[in-house]
Amino acid sequence: MGTSAFAATVFTDTFSDGDAAGWSKSGGSWAVADGAFTQSNTGSELARQFAGQTSWTDYQVQARVRPNAFGSSSALVGLAARASSSTKMYRLALLGSGRAELQAVNGSQITSLGSASVGASTGTWYTLKIEASGSTIRGYVNGAQVGGGSNTMADAGRIALVTAYAGGSFDDVTVDSSVSTPTTPPTSSSPTASPTTSTPPSTSWPTPTSSVKVDATIPVSSSGFDGGMKRYYGIGDGGQSESQDPMFELAAGATLRNVIIGAPAGDGVHCLGNCTLVNVWWEDVGEDAATFLGGTTYTVDGGGARSASDKVFQHNGPGTVYIKNFRVESSGKLYRACGNCSTSYQRHVVMDNVTATGTKVLAGINTNWGDTARFTRITILNDPSHSTRICVKYKGVPKGSEPTEIGAGADGVNCIYSESDITWR
Incomplete structure (x- = not known):
């Protein structure tokens, strides 16, 4: 995956304040309503809202977008x-044909930098991200890369929200x-990781400072x-009860960051929106280590978890969970996309630089809802029979029913990895 650096957020807007301060309009009929910025004129040839600085060069911009x-x-x-x-x-x-395309636009001249079918449809939210680093431009939809390449048309500029006849x-x-910054240009099928540090998972568990x-x-x-590497404990009974409170919300x-969660820990960590967990350790997972509820992007960078009888990370909300530089031991599943929540979102997980031992499944996803799981640099320890399953597929069902397992293994569509991505030791 190459080298990377900590990302510093220089701009954010959730439109929860009810206004569009900081944005400048060019065409279209725009309004902030129900916590979103909406352009409603489908007859507008080109409607745009610009924000940021013309001097911005290397950066990534991400937004939730709904046609x-x-x-x-x-x-x-x-x-x-x-x-x-x-x-x-x-x-x-996002095009009316259901495809997504990364484009270099220079007036009426449009150059495609790659495209992919994403099933884009009206009424559905998608997480779009563009990374611009030097001459390398990459585009992602729901965590999956749809295009990328080298282009020198523009080396700096603002961000924009855009519609055309939509x-x-x-x-x-x-x-x-x-x-x-990748060492080689990625292809449209390359697994991708979030822009955080890339260090090997720790080979030992940390000692708490207190x-x-x-x-x-x-x-x-x-x-x-x-948390300064302190151990926090005392919530719940250490069991699998669904009614336990989280340790952190x-x-x-x-x-x-820098937290050791001891036992009992209730329902671990709850993320109400986009969140980042850096160097967080779970000594004995009770119900779940962390549950991702709202937002669209969740990053777990470093740390580890052990003794999860069921699952470590529970993904209930939409969007993508990034798990990297992480260690998991003696657990059921490292990640599970909810298969019977009240809302059947499309969910995605990207795992990179993960070490697992004594763990039955790395990811469980619901293929009938379009979930995906991507894996790179996965190391499985002490499993000579290769019994650990990398990716298990389920059929998601309405709340109140139980999802059924319908398959497992790489398929290039939902479970995305190759033999070279998995190391058995």
């Missing part, structure tokens, strides 16, 4: 980076100033929480 209506065969709803003028930009577009809604826009008894859930605001945008 509401496609008004013609050339209609699109999308996200743009390095907009050096109102008609010159790199654009990631209505669309936009939410949770973020811009990070650093992006990963212990803290917790009697009630600790709320973590968007400013984050650094993270607000949207929060980062929890």
Whole structure:
């Protein structure tokens, strides 16, 4: 995957304040309503909202995008980076044909940098991301790369929300100033990882600096929480009861770092929106280590978990979970996309640089809902019979029913990895 650096967020807008301060309009009929920024005129040839600085060079921009209506065969709803003028930009577009295309747009000249079928349809939210690093431009939809390559058309510029002959809604826009730099250009089928550090998983469990008894859930605001490698314990009974409170509850945008979670730990960590867990360790997972509830992007970078009789990470909300530089031991599943939640979202997981021992399954996903799981640099320890299953497929069902297992193994569509991605030791 090459080298990477910590990403610094330089811009964010969730539109929860009810206004579009900081954005400048060019065409279309725009309004902030119901927590999203919406363009409603399907007759507008090109509607754009710009934000940020014209001097921005290397960065990644991400947003949730929902096509509401496609008004013609050339209609699109999308996200743009390095907009050096109102008609010159790199654009990631959801098309009425159901495809997504990464484009270099220079007036009426449009150059495709790659495309893929993503089943884009009206009324569904998709997470779009563009990474621009030097001359390398890459585009992702729901964590899967749909295009990328080298292009020198624009080396700096603002971000933009874009529609053409379409209505669309936009939410949770973020811009990070650093992006990963691959050693070789990725292809459209390459697994991708979030822009955080890339260090080997620890080979030993950390020693806590002290212990803290917790009697009630600790709320973590968007400013984050650094535990200083203290052990926190005391919530719940250590069992699998679904009614237990979490040890930490993270607000949207929060980062929890340098924490050891001891037993009992209740339902571990709850992420109410986008969240980041850095160097968090679970000594004895009770119900779940962490549950991802809202938002679209969740990153687990470093740390480890052990003794999860069922699963470590539970993904209930939409979007993508990134798990990297992580160690898991003596557990059922490392990741499970909810198969019977009240809302049947499409969910994705990307695992990179993960070491597992005594773990039955790395990822369980629901293929009938379009879930995907991507794996790179996975190491399985002490499993001479190769009994660990990398990716198990389920048929998701409505709430109140139980999902059924329908297959396992790499298929290039939902479970994405090759033999070279898995090392058995």
